[in-house]
Amino acid sequence: LSNENHSSLMNVQEYLKALRQTDQSYGNRMNTLESNTVAAMECIKSLQNNTNRVTSRLSNLETMTTSREEEVTKSLQEVANCIGQAKNERNHLQKMVHDRFALPVEGKHSSITYS
Numbered sequence: 001l002s003n004e005n006h007s008s009l010m011n012v013q014e015y016l017k018a019l020r021q022t023d024q025s026y027g028n029r030m031n032t033l034e035s036n037t038v039a040a041m042e043c044i045k046s047l048q049n050n051t052n053r054v055t056s057r058l059s060n061l062e063t064m065t066t067s068r069e070e071e072v073t074k075s076l077q078e079v080a081n082c083i084g085q086a087k088n089e090r091n092h093l094q095k096m097v098h099d100r101f102a103l104p105v106e107g108k109h110s111s112i113t114y115s
Helices: 003-101
Strands: none
Touching: none
């Protein structure tokens, strides 16, 4: 081989060697990218599962809270009813006591008799 051809052949061999190294480097990067993609997909799947679990718990909590609110509202209504009845009974008793012990009005005879 002539010197010029030998030099060209060496350049081609160096180029092919560099090309194989670049190809190997890209191959390694692709493997890393695939591994990272798989890890990211697993992370996303785990995040979706956790999100679904939290959403379910929130829904259950909301249902329980609504149920408790209904119970509290019912209890408060019962208390309000009892207070209303107690006020009515107190007013009735006060009226009875007032009527029983009222002083006679001048000019009118009282039907109240004292024993």
